[in-house]
Amino acid sequence: MDLRLSEKEAELRRRARDFVETHLIPHELDCEADDGLSESALGGIRSAVVEWRFNAINHAVADGGRGYDLFEQMLIEEQWGRATNALWDVPWRPSIPLRYGTESQKERYLRPACRGERRDAYAITEEGAGSDPSMVTTTAVRKGDGYVLNGEKWHVTTGDVADFFLVHAHVDGDPARPTVFFVDKDAPGVRLVRTPKYMHTFVYEHPIFAFSDVALGSEAVLGSVGGGxxxxxxxxxxxxxxxxxxxxxxxxxxxxxxxxxxxxxxxxxxxxxxxxxxxxxxxxxxxxxxxxxxxxxxxxxxxxxxxxxxxxxxxxxxxxxxxxxxxxxxxxxxxxxxxxxxxxxxxxxxxxxxxxxxxxxxxxxxxxxxxxxxxxxxxxxxxxxxxx
Ligand SMILES: Cc1cc2nc3c(=O)[nH]c(=O)nc-3n(C[C@H](O)[C@H](O)[C@H](O)COP(=O)(O)OP(=O)(O)OC[C@H]3O[C@@H](n4cnc5c(N)ncnc54)[C@H](O)[C@@H]3O)c2cc1C
Missing domain, CATH: 1.20.140.10 (Butyryl-CoA Dehydrogenase, subunit A, domain 3)
Structure with a gap:
């Protein structure tokens, strides 16, 4: 049993440590004082993320990610966890289920997200559904070829900076058909309810969003109906x-x-x-x-x-x-x-x-x-x- 890191892994860990010291930790006090960072500070970190090749560390190179395996990702995130105010969340890692998208979903969502041009937020939790997601009451009712989405999602992390959501909903209200839908934030019927304050002073927020009669095409389903x-x-x-x-x-x-x-x-x-x-x-x-x-x-x-x-x-x-x-x-x-x-x-x-x-x-x-x-x-x- 050889427990030593390879030279490549040790170098990756060193680089992740340098990145956190150079580009994240220097922003901690500003983030604490101002409850977030200015657009120019965020822009500087985002440019550094690409320059240091730390964007989308969890996605395949073919989709525009950096193709690191889970062990390598862990080495990077361990170092980033040293930063306070969740500044580790500025380097984006698009949600892993996006890799199950169709070719056209990947072109529209995953690849721009890997480049840092789009950002997702994963919305499962509701007022009445937390530890038990089967209690979700957000419904996607079939209408013609598509769906009509209604519901409200709580604690949507990065919802303030995301431009699309992955919404966990029940098709026709049936808990046996949990399904994940792509929902663009600017789609008619998507509304920011409020942005609550939390114990921490994280760089991004966790708003509540309402979805009222949001019309979705059949191409909005990620994976399969019931595969949520x-x-x-x-x-x-x-x-x-x-x-x-x-x-x-x-x-x-x-x-x-x-x-x-x-x-x-x-x-x-x-x-x-x-x-x-x-x-x-x-x-x-x-x-x-x-x-x-x-x-x-x-x-x-x-x-x-x-x-x-x-x-x-x-x-x-x-x-x-x-x-x-x-x-x-x-x-x-x-x-x-x-x-x-x-x-x-x-x-x-x-x-x-x-x-x-x-x-x-x-x-x-x-x-x-x-x-x-x-x-x-x-x-x-x-x-x-x-x-x-
Ligand atoms: C800052 C923040 C960010 C978040 N970001 C997201 C996000 O991006 N997307 C998202 O979908 N959700 C998000 N969440 C929601 C989070 O995942 C839920 O808060 C969590 O799963 C718990 O659900 P709940 O708050 O409804 O608590 P509840 O499920 O109501 O639980 C309350 C208490 O009861 C206990 N409990 C419940 N069931 C059992 C059981 N079977 N056995 C023993 N104890 C039990 C729990 O452990 C807890 O102590 C976020 C939450 C916070 C605070």
Missing amino acids: NHLTREWFVEERLMIGARTVGAATRALELSGDFAKERRQFGKVLMDFQGVGFMLADMTAEIAASQALLYRVCWQAARTEMDPKDLHALASTVKLVCSEMAGRVIDRAVQIFGGRGYMRENPVERLWRDLRVDRIWEGTSEIQRAVIGNHLRKRGPGIFGA
Whole structure:
């Protein structure tokens, strides 16, 4: 078993680290102060994304993406997760189910999205449908050759900058026919309801959108009618692995910052590091990051380099998200504690990470839902895949 990164992988990780230091971290304080970035700052980052060849890292070269496998994507996202204010979301990664589009859907949506000319947002959640998407009440009723879409979607991440949505709806109101539709944001009947404020100060928003009698052609269906759950599950798997990557990166930055502080800050005639109460916190943080990172790397390596049953990967992706996001919450909370009053100041990256990462235990399935997925797998297939 050879656990070393290849030279190419190590170089990719170095480049991703340079990118976050050069193009994302310098914007953190402006984003915090102004609740977002100016168009010129965003334009500068977007140009750098293309220049550094970090656009659409998750899509095939034939579709205009960079063609990185899941292990390589993880190496990149782990470094980007060091940035606060979700600045890692400025480099665009079009939703993975877009690869199932027809040739004309790819020309209209995926390829421009890979180039950065268009942007998608994935809309599943509703006021009454969160952990249980079968409760979705957005309907696409058949009319002639097409559909009429009605419903309301909540927490639509990047909905402020997206120009099209992937909307998860039930055809003719039938939960047995969940289907994903392309919906252009400027289509008649699409309306911004409101843009709520959240705990964090992310670079992009999560608005609520209403869809009232939106006329869609049959070509608006992504994949097949009734195939929505399959597409959405694939999106969850990729997103859960990348949440694992980013939360490990964020926890590592919090450890480094609080460790440096503990080596310099003096109280009672000693540096904080010399108090066992602080040293033990740093030791626990280090050990927990190391264990989570080992799981993350192993699962992403298996996903990228071996043939995996999608059901096994689904359960392992839940394990990664659960372990890494819960770990990062504990680690960053200790980092805040080590900084004392300074850890509570918004100008301190650990304070921002503390707020930023809370959502990683909620979105793309809460920690309880990840446990339910793992428990379900255990019941049906046993614990085999969770070992090495
Ligand atoms: C900032 C942000 C961005 C988001 N972005 C998007 C997006 O882009 N697109 C999108 O579609 N959605 C998005 N979401 C929605 C997110 O995925 C949901 O909030 C999440 O899935 C939980 O659903 P809910 O909020 O309705 O909570 P609920 O499902 O109502 O759950 C409430 C509580 O009950 C628990 N619970 C529910 N069912 C069970 C169970 N079976 N066993 C044990 N406990 C259970 C949950 O774990 C939670 O603690 C976003 C949310 C946030 C906060």
